[in-house]
Amino acid sequence: xxxxxxxxxxxxxxxxxxxxxxxxxxxxxxxxxxxxxxxxxxxxxxxxxxxxxxxxxxxxxxxxxxxxxxxxxxxxxxxxxxxxxxxxxxxxxxxxxxxxxxxxxxxxxxxxxxxxxxxxxxxxxxxxxxxxxxxxxxxxxxxxxxxxxxxxxxxxxxxxxxxxxxxxxxxxxxxxxxxxxxxxxxxxxxxxxxxxxxxxxxxxxxxxxxxxxxxxxxxx
Amino acid sequence: xxxxxxxxxxxxxxxxxxxxxxxxxxxxxxxxxxxxxxxxxxxxxxxxxxxxxxxxxxxxxxxxxxxxxxxxxxxxxxxxxxxxxxxxxxxxxxxxxxxxxxxxxxxxxxxxxxxxxxxxxxxxxxxxxxxxxxxxxxxxxxxxxxxxxxxxxxxxxxxxxxxxxxxxxxxxxxxxxxxxxxxxxxxxxxxxxxxxxxxxxxxxxxxxxxxxxxxxxxxxxxxxxxxxxxxxxxxxxxxxxxxxxxxxxxxxxxxxxxxxxxxxxxxxxxxxxxxxxxxxxxxxxxxxxxxxxxxxxxxxxxxxxxxxxxxxxxxxxxxxxxxxxxxxxxxxxxxxxxxxxxxxxxxxxxxxxxxxxxxxxxxxxxxxxxxxxxxxxxxxxxxxxxxxxxxxxxxxxxxxxxxxxxxxxxxxxxxxxxxxxxxxxxxxxxxxxxxxxxxxxxxxxxxxxxxxxxxxxxxxxxxxxxxxxxxxxxxxxxxxxxxxxxxxxxxxxxxxxxxxxxxxxxxxxxxxxxxxxxxxxxxxxxxxxxxxxxxxxxxxxxxxxxxxxxxxx
Numbered sequence: 146x147x148x149x150x151x152x153x154x155x156x157x158x159x160x161x162x163x164x165x166x167x168x169x170x171x172x173x174x175x176x177x178x179x180x181x182x183x184x185x186x187x188x189x190x191x192x193x194x195x196x197x198x199x200x201x202x203x204x205x206x207x208x209x210x211x212x213x214x215x216x217x218x219x220x221x222x223x224x225x226x227x228x229x230x231x232x233x234x235x236x237x238x239x240x241x242x243x244x245x246x247x248x249x250x251x252x253x254x255x256x257x258x259x260x261x262x263x264x265x266x267x268x269x270x271x272x273x274x275x276x277x278x279x280x281x282x283x284x285x286x287x288x289x290x291x292x293x294x295x296x297x298x299x300x301x302x303x304x305x306x307x308x309x310x311x312x313x314x315x316x317x318x319x320x321x322x323x324x325x326x327x328x329x330x331x332x333x334x335x336x337x338x339x340x341x342x343x344x345x346x347x348x349x350x351x352x353x354x355x356x357x358x359x360x361x362x363x364x365x
Numbered sequence: 366x367x368x369x370x371x372x373x374x375x376x377x378x379x380x381x382x383x384x385x386x387x388x389x390x391x392x393x394x395x396x397x398x399x400x401x402x403x404x405x406x407x408x409x410x411x412x413x414x415x416x417x418x419x420x421x422x423x424x425x426x427x428x429x430x431x432x433x434x435x436x437x438x439x440x441x442x443x444x445x446x447x448x449x450x451x452x453x454x455x456x457x458x459x460x461x462x463x464x465x466x467x468x469x470x471x472x473x474x475x476x477x478x479x480x481x482x483x484x485x486x487x488x489x490x491x492x493x494x495x496x497x498x499x500x501x502x503x504x505x506x507x508x509x510x511x512x513x514x515x516x517x518x519x520x521x522x523x524x525x526x527x528x529x530x531x532x533x534x535x536x537x538x539x540x541x542x543x544x545x546x547x548x549x550x551x552x553x554x555x556x557x558x559x560x561x562x563x564x565x566x567x568x569x570x571x572x573x574x575x576x577x578x579x580x581x582x583x584x585x586x587x588x589x590x591x592x593x594x595x596x597x598x599x600x601x602x603x604x605x606x607x608x609x610x611x612x613x614x615x616x617x618x619x620x621x622x623x624x625x626x627x628x629x630x631x632x633x634x635x636x637x638x639x640x641x642x643x644x645x646x647x648x649x650x651x652x653x654x655x656x657x658x659x660x661x662x663x664x665x666x667x668x669x670x671x672x673x674x675x676x677x678x679x680x681x682x683x684x685x686x687x688x689x690x691x692x693x694x695x696x697x698x699x700x701x702x703x704x705x706x707x708x709x710x711x712x713x714x715x716x717x718x719x720x721x722x723x724x725x726x727x728x729x730x731x732x733x734x735x736x737x738x739x740x741x742x743x744x745x746x747x748x749x750x751x752x753x754x755x756x757x758x759x760x761x762x763x764x765x766x767x768x769x770x771x772x773x774x775x776x777x778x779x780x781x782x783x784x785x786x787x788x789x790x791x792x793x794x795x796x797x798x799x800x801x802x803x804x805x806x807x808x809x810x811x812x813x814x815x816x817x818x819x820x821x822x823x824x825x826x827x828x829x830x831x832x833x834x835x836x837x838x839x840x841x842x843x844x845x846x847x848x849x850x851x852x853x854x855x856x857x858x859x860x861x862x863x864x865x866x867x868x869x870x871x872x873x874x875x876x877x878x879x880x881x882x883x884x885x886x887x888x889x890x891x892x893x894x895x896x897x898x899x900x901x902x903x904x905x906x907x908x909x910x911x912x913x914x915x916x917x918x
Contacts, residue, residue, distance in 0.1 A: 193536060239505075244465050244467050266488075269465075270507065271463075274459055281738065284738065284743075285743040287727045288707060288736040288737075289744070289760075289802055290731035290761040290805050302760065305744075305746050309744060316742075319458075320455065322456065323423060324455055324462075324463070326445075327419065327448055327472055327522075329448045333445075335476050336482070337482070338475070338476060338481065338482055338489075339485070
């Protein structure tokens with residue numbers, strides 16, 4: 146489901162949510178916050194992706210919980226684990242409902258230089274490309290007898306993976322830079338396909354978020 | 366006024382002492398469709414990069430002479446001033462797309478132009494319709510096929526409405542179906558007045574559409590004119606990849622040369638038995654003769670819950686050459702990766718020289734199966750060519766020096782042994798990759814799309830090499846959508862479509878099977894079509910024998 150909010154509002158929401166959770170250690174408040182984001186995951190229809198994100202999130206949360214319960218006490222351990230889970234889910238929601246270009250545009254509207262915002266978001270497009278590249282290189286090297294497993298015996302052979310990967314990444318970057326130039330990257334009077342304007346629902350959301358932060362400060 | 370006006374252009378790359386382009390004079394009038402042909406390293410890509418100012422502004426180097434494009438001098442106008450006048454599509458589809466959706470991809474250039482949102486929306490709609498991408502508008506480009514990606518790259522450029530459209534080897538990584546799709550789009554935009562320039566070493570895709578053929582060799586223009594006239598000349602020193610019908614006509618002395626199979630039939634070509642036998646005549650093993658070296662039994666492979674290969678049954682015998690044919694994404698590469706254990710069957714069984722691949726390590730299978738993939742850059746990592754070739758055997762502790770020296774002479778690499786593999790030409794890199802795959806002394810040689818991006822001279826050398834290897838007892842298995850090449854080397858074809866075998870037999874048997882041809886999106890070869898057209902007039906036995914000797918490779 147699409148959230149009809151300006152990317153800046155969504156970013157403000159995620160940041161406000163984090164600020165609120167960091168400033169409180171009230172367990173009731175933390176449980177409520179976690180419940181809210183979990184509910185949002187379901188309402189916005191991101192359950193399947195969230196479940197796969199949990200594969201990294203759950204071990205991390207458990208780790209924090211175990212470490213904290215040994216060094217502090219059980220309530221603060223529970224608090225820290227909930228805080229981490231809630232904040233991570235909030236940012237998961239942010240990235241699920243915001244296209245990288247929208248984030249770039251939002252950052253730029255907020256004063257970040259275009260090049261910075263662009264690099265940040267474009268890098269994300271190339272994670273799957275480089276992952277595929279890495280798999281191709283591993284297959285090519287293993288096919289000629291070079292051992293590349295995830296074990297210690299393979300360690301001395303890893304230059305066979307990283308050297309081609311590095312060189313191809315440079316080539317890719319070079320080709321990409323050419324293609325971007327050829328489509329006017331860095332043009333002085335760039336416009337935006339979408340016009341961003343804060344509307345009533347954006348202001349309302351921001352007010353609500355601020356209220357949430359203030360409440361959480363009050364009840365620490 | 367000409368759209369492009371180059372006067373005495375010479376260009377040297379930053380770190381090079383020789384001229385990549387030398388004394389180029391070229392004018393292109395509005396409305397032309399120019400096919401810029403030349404072998405690898407002839408300067409095609411360099412010339413393409415002159416038009417939109419990537420040379421000299423992006424690549425540096427020394428540029429002499431005058432380059433005027435659409436009235437703008439590229440020495441004084443930057444790429445950002447030129448990109449709307451000269452649209453450029455590059456060879457590698459994945460390396461020119463950098464947005465999160467197809468729609469955003471098309472929008473990027475329009476935003477650079479500073480257009481208003483409603484005009485951007487209008488142009489996106491037009492570009493999606495013109496290129497037939499409407500259904501994919503919200504898809505991330507990195508989830509599309511190579512052909513779709515190249516179409517997106519073209520759409521993103523077309524939306525800018527450039528007066529000159531330049532495409533640098535746009536067809537290299539595409540299968541015939543995707544090539545036809547791009548070709549049709551180019552016909553449409555050329556028909557509406559856009560000037561088109563396509564740089565290719567393989568002439569087949571654009572020859573019939575081009576109004577002009579320019580041949581580049583060692584940085585110089587060596588021929589320029591209407592395609593039919595240029596093709597009439599002796600082009601053999603330029604290592605081009607000319608269509609079969611052109612080679613046939615020149616051999617037979619038929620002028621003007623035909624550009625298509627239909628024209629060749631009309632010219633009466635192929636009736637005198639000179640088509641010959643396409644496959645080098647070798648003692649071919651049959652199912653009853655030598656033992657099976659590879660056996661696939663009910664091979665099914667499932668990835669991400671989707672069957673990529675289904676119920677494949679096949680036996681390959683010692684000394685055979687077998688080709689898997691079919692479009693990109695039909696499962697060819699996945700199947701090859703089963704032959705050395707990189708992939709293991711989800712169900713069914715693969716045996717290689719009697720060994721079940723599920724119980725073998727990839728390293729052990731590498732001693733029996735040499736597999737070489739499409740992109741040689743995926744494996745080069747050593748400081749010099751000799752170390753690169755020996756890396757596999759050293760890792761397996763099975764270094765056989767005399768054998769490697771034999772390979773080095775077989776692949777003509779002796780003069781390159783001390784060079785860094787990264788600085789070789791793509792054809793040389795490919796030969797290094799082949800030697801490296803064979804260095805472990807396997808008896809089965811497996812090649813994935815060996816001819817992609819290679820010029821005419823490489824294709825001829827490779828087909829000679831494969832027949833030499835077969836004479837030495839090698840079994841050769843290849844996957845390709847280059848049917849002209851497959852016809853020259855492989856007497857047995859297996860057509861794949863959506864992970865299933867849809868036809869199996871001699872090249873002629875497969876190409877005659879119309880339902881298989883359609884399902885696997887095969888484009889029957891010119892030689893086959895000519896032979897079909899003349900089947901009612903079979904060639905006398907004597908002439909076909911002599912024709913075999915003079916057969917057109």
